[in-house]
Amino acid sequence: MGILIPGSAETVVAVVTFALVFLCMTKVLLPRINKVLDERKDAIEGQEKCAEQLTREAGEVLAEYRAELAEARHEAARLRQEALEQGTQLIARIRAEGLREREAMIVEAHARLAADRVIAETELRGDIVSLATELASRVVGEPLGDLADSEIVDRFFSDLDDRSAAGSH
Numbered sequence: 001m002g003i004l005i006p007g008s009a010e011t012v013v014a015v016v017t018f019a020l021v022f023l024c025m026t027k028v029l030l031p032r033i034n035k036v037l038d039e040r041k042d043a044i045e046g047q048e049k050c051a052e053q054l055t056r057e058a059g060e061v062l063a064e065y066r067a068e069l070a071e072a073r074h075e076a077a078r079l080r081q082e083a084l085e086q087g088t089q090l091i092a093r094i095r096a097e098g099l100r101e102r103e104a105m106i107v108e109a110h111a112r113l114a115a116d117r118v119i120a121e122t123e124l125r126g127d128i129v130s131l132a133t134e135l136a137s138r139v140v141g142e143p144l145g146d147l148a149d150s151e152i153v154d155r156f157f158s159d160l161d162d163r164s165a166a167g168s169h
Helices: 008-140 145-149 151-168
Strands: none
Touching: 008 151
């Protein structure tokens, strides 16, 4: 026989060896391989389910986050509006208080001016009487010291007050 065609003894040894290897593979190695493949398949399916569940949970969390964010924006807008209204009220209140203070200051200033005018008028009348008496004493050449207490001075200032009152109306 030739090199390419084996003899019957070699064929039997090859068939028996093949059968032993085949039996080992089917009884020992194939169950282990199938078990590993099944475990991998189960793990992949479990991870897939876990990933789907995580995706759903992430979607729910995202929806909650968006709802909370929208609510927070709404609350912030409400707070801004409330602060604006309070600021407007505060400005109006401060402005009104400032106007009241200004009016009080104006009234007080008018009262001070009137009091100062009366004081100055009184002082000037006294000075006018003394200067007029001194001038009259120089013109006449005699001392006129009792003229300051006389009725003439009172009548003069009374006439002066009447004229100024008639002129201001």
